[in-house]
Amino acid sequence: MKRVLVRATLAAAPLMLLALAGCTTPDAATQGASAAQGAPIRFRCSDGSVVVARYSQPETKTLWLRRADGVAELKSQPAASGARYEGANVSFWEHQGEVTLRWGPNAAPLTCQRIPT
Numbered sequence: 001m002k003r004v005l006v007r008a009t010l011a012a013a014p015l016m017l018l019a020l021a022g023c024t025t026p027d028a029a030t031q032g033a034s035a036a037q038g039a040p041i042r043f044r045c046s047d048g049s050v051v052v053a054r055y056s057q058p059e060t061k062t063l064w065l066r067r068a069d070g071v072a073e074l075k076s077q078p079a080a081s082g083a084r085y086e087g088a089n090v091s092f093w094e095h096q097g098e099v100t101l102r103w104g105p106n107a108a109p110l111t112c113q114r115i116p117t
Helices: 002-021
Strands: 041-045 050-055 062-067 070-077 083-087 090-095 098-103 110-114
Antiparallel strands (some): 070 083, 083 090
8 A cells, every 4th residue: 555655656656746846936047958058138117116028039929027026028029110019017128229118017117228238
């Protein structure tokens, strides 16, 4: 009986790891491990915060944003003009060199400007 229980537990271990992996949020160390990223682009926002953006490469369908208070993964969305990305409670819209950023479910929009390198 004990051997059957041990085998069942060992057989279920990979499934448990997969389930737990789906519950994690990428941090700065592991972010984009599955996709190549472009060079970081820094923006200073109207509230004084700095946002670091990295686009997936070679296509820019995913955008990762990092701020002092967290990391967000956004996906490309249709836009009449400019580039728009949305994720969980975060939106990023770049239009004519200016970015409008919403960071949080009820956050007021911030205006962000690219920091020259």
